[in-house]
Amino acid sequence: MALTSKWHFARVELARSYIDQINSGLSSIAIFAERRKGKTEFLVEDLAPAASKAGFRTVYINFWEQKSDPVHCIAKGVERSLEQGSKQDNQGFAYESLELLLKPKREVLLMFDEIQHLATDVKFEELIATIRTFLDSNKNRVRAVFTGSSQSRLNSIFRHQKSAFYRGASLVDFPDMDEKFIHHLLSVFKSITTTMLNETRANVIFEQFNYSPFLMVDLLQTMMREGMADFDVGLDYYVKTNNPHQQWQQLWRELKPIDQLVLTQVIGQQRPLYHDETYQLVGDLLGIDEVTRGMMQSSIKRLKDMDIVNCVARGAWEIESVEFQQFLIDEL
Ligand SMILES: Nc1ncnc2c1ncn2[C@@H]1O[C@H](COP(=O)(O)OP(=O)(O)OP(=O)(O)O)[C@@H](O)[C@H]1O
Numbered sequence: 001m002a003l004t005s006k007w008h009f010a011r012v013e014l015a016r017s018y019i020d021q022i023n024s025g026l027s028s029i030a031i032f033a034e035r036r037k038g039k040t041e042f043l044v045e046d047l048a049p050a051a052s053k054a055g056f057r058t059v060y061i062n063f064w065e066q067k068s069d070p071v072h073c074i075a076k077g078v079e080r081s082l083e084q085g086s087k088q089d090n091q092g093f094a095y096e097s098l099e100l101l102l103k104p105k106r107e108v109l110l111m112f113d114e115i116q117h118l119a120t121d122v123k124f125e126e127l128i129a130t131i132r133t134f135l136d137s138n139k140n141r142v143r144a145v146f147t148g149s150s151q152s153r154l155n156s157i158f159r160h161q162k163s164a165f166y167r168g169a170s171l172v173d174f175p176d177m178d179e180k181f182i183h184h185l186l187s188v189f190k191s192i193t194t195t196m197l198n199e200t201r202a203n204v205i206f207e208q209f210n211y212s213p214f215l216m217v218d219l220l221q222t223m224m225r226e227g228m229a230d231f232d233v234g235l236d237y238y239v240k241t242n243n244p245h246q247q248w249q250q251l252w253r254e255l256k257p258i259d260q261l262v263l264t265q266v267i268g269q270q271r272p273l274y275h276d277e278t279y280q281l282v283g284d285l286l287g288i289d290e291v292t293r294g295m296m297q298s299s300i301k302r303l304k305d306m307d308i309v310n311c312v313a314r315g316a317w318e319i320e321s322v323e324f325q326q327f328l329i330d331e332l
């Protein structure tokens with residue numbers, strides 16, 4: 001494991017509270033938070049060390065390590081945990097890989113990062129069932145933490161009755177970081193540059209960044225590199241050189257016109273999706289004679305598959321990312 005970065009803000013209490021939860025009955029928990037909110041850093045830098053101290057063997061598995069092959073991702077995670085570094089009998093099936101963990105009689109904490117990836121292809125269903133079976137068969141010794149960044153995909157894994165993971169984990173909150181995090185970052189900045197930045201201003205910026213630790217750390221590291229000692233100068237430079245909205249702009253440009261309208265005119269305005277007036281409006285804006293229910297259905301399906309929207313209740317949709325929603329309000 002890499003040396004902890006000096007920018008890292010330790011979330012000791014949060015780690016302890018999760019460990020308490022998995023020790024007191026909820027043997028598996030699922031954590032959901034938006035992209036770049038600090039899930040991975042938390043798992044690796046805070047939860048794993050705390051769990052080791054509490055006596056667990058910890059295993060970090062990331063399904064994005066090799067997206068086409070989740071079994072390989074499990075084997076890699078197990079291999080890292082066993083610290084053997086060799087590939088010997090560890091390339092086989094997921095269940096055999098996981099069983100290697102049980103050999104020394106210790107409790108095991110499995111951390112599955114990017115679990116939503118398993119909801120992207122039906123061919124991964126069997127693996128979901130394998131993991132569930134492993135967890136159920138060894139529930140007195142094995143705990144699991146699942147992490148994902150798509151609410152709808154997590155729902156499809158843990159809340160759909162047909163899924164093998166149905167009720168396989170309790171969804172728990174992953175809170176945003178607060179002023180203590182900002183205070184810590186500014187202390188680090190000061191220790192490197194001797195400049196003490198304005199803390200009130202930093203907190204406002206953090207809020208504007210939708211509490212993204214990534215953007216905040218990136219801004220401060222940029223200011224440090226460029227020798228900037230003032231947020232007015234730093235933020236201006238950062239936004240110009242590093243437009244945080246760039247990814248959203250690109251995503252927006254890639255959408256079909258009808259999908260853009262469904263996002264801004266229907267979901268953004270809370271209009272009913274399947275309604276004659278909505279079809280009329282979208283048709284007028286697209287400049288075509290007829291918009292059908294089928295066209296709306298296909299549009300919403302595309303948006304859902306791209307993880308842009310999330311079905312919160314029957315017929316009710318919301319934009320999954322608060323940042324993207326803000327982009328739509330600000331830029332369009
Ligand atoms: N506790 C922390 N202390 C300091 N910086 C942090 C912390 N957590 C996250 N960061 C910063 O935010 C960045 C993104 O964090 P991380 O990769 O853990 O997010 P994530 O939620 O796993 O994102 P994704 O969903 O894209 O995988 C880190 O590279 C780091 O710069």
Ligand SMILES: [Mg+2]
Nearest residue numbers: 039040041113
């Ligand atoms: Mg991550």
